[in-house]
Amino acid sequence: MLRSVYNWLDKRLYLTKLFQSTAGHHVPANSGSWFYVFGSATLLCFILQIVTGTLLALVYVPSTNEAWKSLQYLNHVQYLGWYLRALHNWGSNFMVALMTLHMVQVFLFGAYKYPRELTWVSGVFLLVATLAMAFTGQVMRFDEDAYWGLGIGASITGRVPFIGDRLVHLLLGGPIIAGETLSRFFALHVFVIPAIIIGIVGMHLRLVLTKGINEYPVPGKPVRRDTYDGEYEKIIEKQGVPFVPDAIGKDLIFAALVLVLILAFSAIFGPAGPSGPPDPTRVDTVPRPDFYFLSVFAALALLPDWMETIVLFVMPVLMVGFLFILPFISGTGEKSARKRPVAVLSVITIFLVLGTLTYMGDTAPWSPKMNAWSGQSVPVDLLQHRTPLEMRGALVLQNKQCRNCHSLEGHGGQRGPALDDVATRLTRDQLIRQVIQGGGNMPAYGKNLSPAEVDALVAYMLTLHPPSHPPARDSAQPQISGNPNAKERGVGEAVRKSMTGKSQ
Amino acid sequence: MTEQTANEVKNPTRRNVLFKVGVAVNAVAGVLVAIPIVGYIFSAFAHPKLVGSEAWIPLGDANTYVTGQTRLATYRNPFTRPWDGATAEIPCWVRRIDERKFQVFAINCTHLGCPVRWFQESKLFMCPCHGGVYYEDGSKAAGPPPRGLFEYSTKVENGKLYVKGGILPTLSEPLTS
Amino acid sequence: MKAAAAALPLIALLGFNSGCGKPTGQAKQPEAVMDFHQLFSENCSACHGVSGQKGAGPRLNDPLYLALVTKQDLYNVIEKGRPGTPMPAFAQSSGGPLAEKQIQAIVDGIEKDWAKPVNLQGAALPVYSIAKAPQGDAKRGQAQYMRNCMMCHGFGSFKGMAGPITDPNYLALASDQYLRTTAIVGRIDWGMPDWRHRIPGHVMNDQDISDVVAWLASQRPKGYMMAENQSTNNSSSNRSGPGSEREPKQ
Numbered sequence: 001m002l003r004s005v006y007n008w009l010d011k012r013l014y015l016t017k018l019f020q021s022t023a024g025h026h027v028p029a030n031s032g033s034w035f036y037v038f039g040s041a042t043l044l045c046f047i048l049q050i051v052t053g054t055l056l057a058l059v060y061v062p063s064t065n066e067a068w069k070s071l072q073y074l075n076h077v078q079y080l081g082w083y084l085r086a087l088h089n090w091g092s093n094f095m096v097a098l099m100t101l102h103m104v105q106v107f108l109f110g111a112y113k114y115p116r117e118l119t120w121v122s123g124v125f126l127l128v129a130t131l132a133m134a135f136t137g138q139v140m141r142f143d144e145d146a147y148w149g150l151g152i153g154a155s156i157t158g159r160v161p162f163i164g165d166r167l168v169h170l171l172l173g174g175p176i177i178a179g180e181t182l183s184r185f186f187a188l189h190v191f192v193i194p195a196i197i198i199g200i201v202g203m204h205l206r207l208v209l210t211k212g213i214n215e216y217p218v219p220g221k222p223v224r225r226d227t228y229d230g231e232y233e234k235i236i237e238k239q240g241v242p243f244v245p246d247a248i249g250k251d252l253i254f255a256a257l258v259l260v261l262i263l264a265f266s267a268i269f270g271p272a273g274p275s276g277p278p279d280p281t282r283v284d285t286v287p288r289p290d291f292y293f294l295s296v297f298a299a300l301a302l303l304p305d306w307m308e309t310i311v312l313f314v315m316p317v318l319m320v321g322f323l324f325i326l327p328f329i330s331g332t333g334e335k336s337a338r339k340r341p342v343a344v345l346s347v348i349t350i351f352l353v354l355g356t357l358t359y360m361g362d363t364a365p366w367s368p369k370m371n372a373w374s375g376q377s378v379p380v381d382l383l384q385h386r387t388p389l390e391m392r393g394a395l396v397l398q399n400k401q402c403r404n405c406h407s408l409e410g411h412g413g414q415r416g417p418a419l420d421d422v423a424t425r426l427t428r429d430q431l432i433r434q435v436i437q438g439g440g441n442m443p444a445y446g447k448n449l450s451p452a453e454v455d456a457l458v459a460y461m462l463t464l465h466p467p468s469h470p471p472a473r474d475s476a477q478p479q480i481s482g483n484p485n486a487k488e489r490g491v492g493e494a495v496r497k498s499m500t501g502k503s504q
Numbered sequence: 505m506t507e508q509t510a511n512e513v514k515n516p517t518r519r520n521v522l523f524k525v526g527v528a529v530n531a532v533a534g535v536l537v538a539i540p541i542v543g544y545i546f547s548a549f550a551h552p553k554l555v556g557s558e559a560w561i562p563l564g565d566a567n568t569y570v571t572g573q574t575r576l577a578t579y580r581n582p583f584t585r586p587w588d589g590a591t592a593e594i595p596c597w598v599r600r601i602d603e604r605k606f607q608v609f610a611i612n613c614t615h616l617g618c619p620v621r622w623f624q625e626s627k628l629f630m631c632p633c634h635g636g637v638y639y640e641d642g643s644k645a646a647g648p649p650p651r652g653l654f655e656y657s658t659k660v661e662n663g664k665l666y667v668k669g670g671i672l673p674t675l676s677e678p679l680t681s
Numbered sequence: 682m683k684a685a686a687a688a689l690p691l692i693a694l695l696g697f698n699s700g701c702g703k704p705t706g707q708a709k710q711p712e713a714v715m716d717f718h719q720l721f722s723e724n725c726s727a728c729h730g731v732s733g734q735k736g737a738g739p740r741l742n743d744p745l746y747l748a749l750v751t752k753q754d755l756y757n758v759i760e761k762g763r764p765g766t767p768m769p770a771f772a773q774s775s776g777g778p779l780a781e782k783q784i785q786a787i788v789d790g791i792e793k794d795w796a797k798p799v800n801l802q803g804a805a806l807p808v809y810s811i812a813k814a815p816q817g818d819a820k821r822g823q824a825q826y827m828r829n830c831m832m833c834h835g836f837g838s839f840k841g842m843a844g845p846i847t848d849p850n851y852l853a854l855a856s857d858q859y860l861r862t863t864a865i866v867g868r869i870d871w872g873m874p875d876w877r878h879r880i881p882g883h884v885m886n887d888q889d890i891s892d893v894v895a896w897l898a899s900q901r902p903k904g905y906m907m908a909e910n911q912s913t914n915n916s917s918s919n920r921s922g923p924g925s926e927r928e929p930k931q
Contacts, residue, residue, distance in 0.1 A: 065589025075704045082703050147591065148618055151672065152633070155617035158674025165677035169548030175558075175671035178592060179585040270702025276710065279590035281578045283611060283619040284711055284778065286632040300616065301634040305648050366635045370621060375723045380735045383871075387844020388834075389851040394737035396854070398727045399767035400626040405635070415635050443637050443645035448627045452853035459850075575776050624776055625769055 019244075025209055026240035030216035032247035035109065037254040038102035043201065044255050045095035048262065049133075050194065052088040060140070062186035064179045064278065067142035071274045086266035092137060094262055096292055099130055104347055110335025111214035113223045117327035119207040122200050124323045129197045131292065136189035138290045142182055143274035148287035150177050150185075159309045177280075212236065213243075217335035225332055286370065294361030295354050301366040302357075365414035368404040376403055376411040382420075386463060393460025396453045400445065416442060423462045423471035430472075431458045558670045558679070559583075563598060563608070566665040574599040574622050574640065577608075582670045596656065596667065597622055597629070599640065606665060609642050610654035610673045617674070620653065629653065654678050712780045717790025720783055724771060733795055734870040738767065739862065745875055746866045747796040749809045755788045766856050804877050807865050807887045811858045815891045822896025825889045829879040843873065852901040860894045 173180030730736025
């Protein structure tokens with residue numbers, strides 16, 4: 001009975017033929033490897049994203065007035081709304097991670113070489129499209145980070161020469177971040193980019209079918225344009241197996257593992273945000289990008305100023321451009337990573353760089369700690385046995401927001417050097433000059449400190465040295481003997497004179 | 505190949521002509537469809553300055569700003585849509601120098617647009633993103649910003665403070681003064 | 682068996698809906714914070730110390746000080762700050778971060794946690810405000826200084842163990858009110874006794890305290906008048922002090 005139904009259908013839909021030319025196509029037996037599971041797992045994540053994304057769109061309102069409230073509704077009111085948000089969030093994290101693994105595997109196994117150049121190129125398009133999904137998705141979570149993330153995006157766009165201002169208008173849908181901006185990103189995130197991804201994934205998969213899956217590379221067997229096609233045919237003939245059911249087993253197991261992990265991560269860690277409402281008038285915010293863009297965030301803090309615009313626009317073009325031409329400049333030769341030390345080293349280097357930048361982006365030592373001046377007290381042992389003047393100096397240190405950039409015993413900003421042992425590094429005169437004139441990325445405080453404040457502050461900083469390590473002294477002058485108190489007063493007067501002199 | 509084409513030109517069959525005509529009319533129709541689509545998407549290029557996207561906006565009674573102090577003020581974006589919500593309220597820093605002179609700075613750091621915060625005690629603006637620092641007068645003090653804070657043009661009329669605003673200031677489109 | 686199989690996903694669903702990843706509350710707005718300890722830790726602890734003492738600034742975890750000042754005094758100072766001193770204004774109306782009710786929460790928290798009945802052992806509590814205190818006499822103040830303060834703070838070439846308070850830069854940064862408050866309550870957290878316990882068997886009275894403050898103020902160099910003093914003490918019209926020098930010069 002069933003058989004006859006199938007036969008009836010098959011005569012009309014050509015199911016057997018479809019199966020043979022797709023899922024049942026023959027692949028090299030050795031490609032049924034644990035290394036070959038990342039591509040299918042990435043696709044699985046993408047499908048999960050479509051499902052969860054569609055479900056979220058049932059509730060989410062893409063309006064700047066309502067988006068944040070509808071996220072709150074999803075989190076707190078809608079039954080399992082929080083879990084669907086979590087699945088969408090963790091699904092995206094897993095998708096980016098698995099896509100990266102897939103790409104590294106393809107690169108190290110030489111799978112981008114002849115004749116699979118276009119498979120690689122379409123994969124690079126997918127990489128760019130997925131990162132675009134990550135950025136637009138961060139905007140969908142329309143909270144304060146999303147608002148200021150858009151501001152950062154607009155500021156970067158505004159650096160494009162000549163047409164920067166119009167590109168900003170194009171990006172924001174107007175001269176300023178407002179209602180149209182979110183609608184625009186919603187259309188990109190929900191219609192445009194997913195459609196592009198679906199199209200390219202189709203091409204990607206068709207290329208896998210027409211050009212065959214890469215055989216497990218053997219060291220010492222380089223790819224040659226004139227012989228490879230014949231060699232591959234022989235491999236398929238000799239040890240080809242149908243992908244389903246012979247080679248898909250590990251993909252299935254890994255896919256299930258990924259699903260379970262996404263479910264578990266979502267249940268344990270929950271959804272991301274939303275943080276505070278997207279109200280630009282709340283200026284006590286510390287915007288941070290999502291995980292994927294922390295490395296860019298870090299690079300923008302660490303680069304010399306003059307390089308920024310170049311790096312922002314030239315580097316991505318160079319990097320993506322390099323990925324595009326990679327199969328054309330090294331389309332032949334060794335496939336096995338064992339014989340490609342440069343390839344292995346580049347992967348390691350790239351990940352070390354990205355890893356370091358991401359870590360730094362996460363800790364952001366260059367950002368002032370905006371509340372340190374009012375929330376981080378001076379450690380008690382750094383106040384003990386200080387004179388009243390030095391105590392007042394410690395108060396000046398707090399009051400003038402020095403702690404936002406300088407730490408004491410590890411608490412405070414990391415932008416400037418820690419002050420715990422500043423007296424071992426700078427003499428009194430150097431301290432005075434540094435405070436008044438600034439320099440080395442420190443603002444000049446000359447206008448904002450009275451002579452007495454400078455004197456008290458410097459007197460306090462001169463006490464900041466380990467007991468075993470005497471303060472630095474001016475080697476050009478003999479050590480002062482006698483009443484140090486008198487000297488303090490003398491220098492204080494010198495400061496006062498120099499400052500009043502300057503200001504006249 | 506060229507011979508064949510030449511042959512076809514010499515002896516056009518009915519199908520051949522129909523196909524070519526079909527391609528041609530569709531090309532024309534395609535262009536016609538593309539005009540409104542491209543125009544819609546790239547309206548930013550068609551009208552670079554949205555009909556006076558900057559306007560004079562009242563920031564309230566000038567006397568609410570204390571001389572010698574810098575305060576946060578907010579204004580309503582002059583060109584709002586009803587669904588803008590909180591994003592229609594734009595903050596800015598107002599510094600009153602003396603009876604007559606005001607300086608109003610955009611909230612956005614000139615480095616990457618993050619909101620700078622004013623610190624009254626040290627008289628500095630600090631940015632929480634990459635550590636840009638500005639002096640009281642908006643000039644750059646430290647950090648990566650390429651220039652001082654964006655500054656609105658201001659005027660005082662009938663005791664009210666006005667700024668000219670309405671755009672997100674960026675390096676390529678700083679506020680017009 | 683079948684029922685169990687059907688119940689399993691149901692239980693899983695219920696479990697998910699109370700999963701540990703489920704968001705519990707909304708991100709709290711800064712103005713919504715009303716907890717005294719959090720408010721104090723974020724806004725005050727930097728200068729006044731983690732638990733209101735052993736900081737660089739005045740000690741608030743001090744029953745004696747809290748007996749001296751009223752809740753209104755505390756509120757006013759937090760709200761408007763003390764211009765010319767390191768105490769900033771915290772009220773939003775003065776450009777600070779705190780809403781009125783948060784300031785009230787801090788005042789209430791300070792009183793609730795740290796104010797205790799003080800056994801004055803018969804001594805009268807001196808007047809707090811410099812405006813209401815008796816006029817000080819600098820000449821007599823010097824004698825009071827020698828008697829009550831010199832042992833620790835030194836005089837001339839004699840250096841006390843606590844360091845000088847006649848240093849002009851110190852005096853430039855210490856308002857008369859600050860000097861008076863400190864002269865009364867001391868800094869017990871740092872080892873400075875209050876007005877009753879400087880010399881055995883001797884309690885300074887209101888006049889003594891005013892005199893000492895007057896003498897210390899007279900040691901302040903000309904042009905070193907604090908802005909706070911300028912507003913409370915109109916006898917001095919010297920306006921070239923640090924307060925005005927703060928303004929940018931052309």
